[in-house]
Amino acid sequence: MTIDGKQFRMACEDGQEAHLEALAADLDGRIKGMRQSFGDIGDLRLAVMAGLMLADEVSEERRKTAASAEEVAASRAAVQNASQLGNQREADIANAISSLTDRVERIARALSGEDRDNP
Numbered sequence: 001m002t003i004d005g006k007q008f009r010m011a012c013e014d015g016q017e018a019h020l021e022a023l024a025a026d027l028d029g030r031i032k033g034m035r036q037s038f039g040d041i042g043d044l045r046l047a048v049m050a051g052l053m054l055a056d057e058v059s060e061e062r063r064k065t066a067a068s069a070e071e072v073a074a075s076r077a078a079v080q081n082a083s084q085l086g087n088q089r090e091a092d093i094a095n096a097i098s099s100l101t102d103r104v105e106r107i108a109r110a111l112s113g114e115d116r117d118n119p
Contacts, residue, residue, distance in 0.1 A: 001021055004031045027054075
């Protein structure tokens with residue numbers, strides 16, 4: 001692979017050659033772009049700057065991933081809370097229906113005269 005006009009021999013796992021070449025091409029492009037922007041400031045300095053740029057991108061992606069994970073956790077908690085509220089609501093409705101059924105039955109018994117002996 002060639003980076004900044006220099007040949008490098010790197011070993012990688014079988015099947016990873018194309019990926020390694022793509023990474024090298026990306027790094028090469030970054031260094032070329034910085035060389036055009038900053039001039040000849042030294043190979044080591046350009047390599048360090050390119051490394052810092054890549055580290056910054058990785059750091060930003062990690063931050064985004066952590067923020068996304070927090071959002072997912074908050075969404076899961078909200079869904080669980082909503083489910084619990086729904087279950088409680090269903091229980092409340094079932095209790096209200098049961099209570100109304102008891103009242104209707106008492107009224108029906110009272111109207112039919114069955115409850116005259118049981119106030």
